[in-house]
Amino acid sequence: MIKIVAENYIKEEHQKEFLKLTKELIILSREEAGNISYHLYQDIQDPSHYTFVEEWQNQEAIDLHNQTKHFTTIVPQIKSFTSKPSRAVKYKEVQ
């Protein structure tokens, strides 16, 4: 299992559109065979700070996800809404 924690800072004027697009992204990503879970969280202290926490079966599942239509069309739109650099970290479970 690989866990991804992907952080984005969304400009206030784009938050509504961001939430609409992420809803679609999340529904379609959860339907992928290699996905274990896919959730979106909002920072309690900084409402512009949104973080995806995703679990994938393996790197192959992530590679396939990155090639899907929903990823290649929605993620660039999300990036265009950001106010500062995004950050994504891939993790393996320790305990």
Added chain:
Amino acid sequence: MIKIVAENYIKEEHQKEFLKLTKELIILSREEAGNISYHLYQDIQDPSHYTFVEEWQNQEAIDLHNQTKHFTTIVPQIKSFTSKPSRAVKYKEVQ
């Protein structure tokens, strides 16, 4: 539910001790009534980068956790092992 993502960068010479202490911290934290889940992950690209992903029922559960003996004794030791500033973010679930 509140999700905490807490990142620590651990000096190489302290990794063994860090993993021993976190094992204890995780076991005892999972036993707390207000805890939903408590896991530790390691960055695949940077093995010194460890991140706790925790789920708590509410802020009261986090306040109680922060007062437990395992938290007040183990967390300062973990902080003494770090090579750069730690970071913790509290999130609410969006979708």
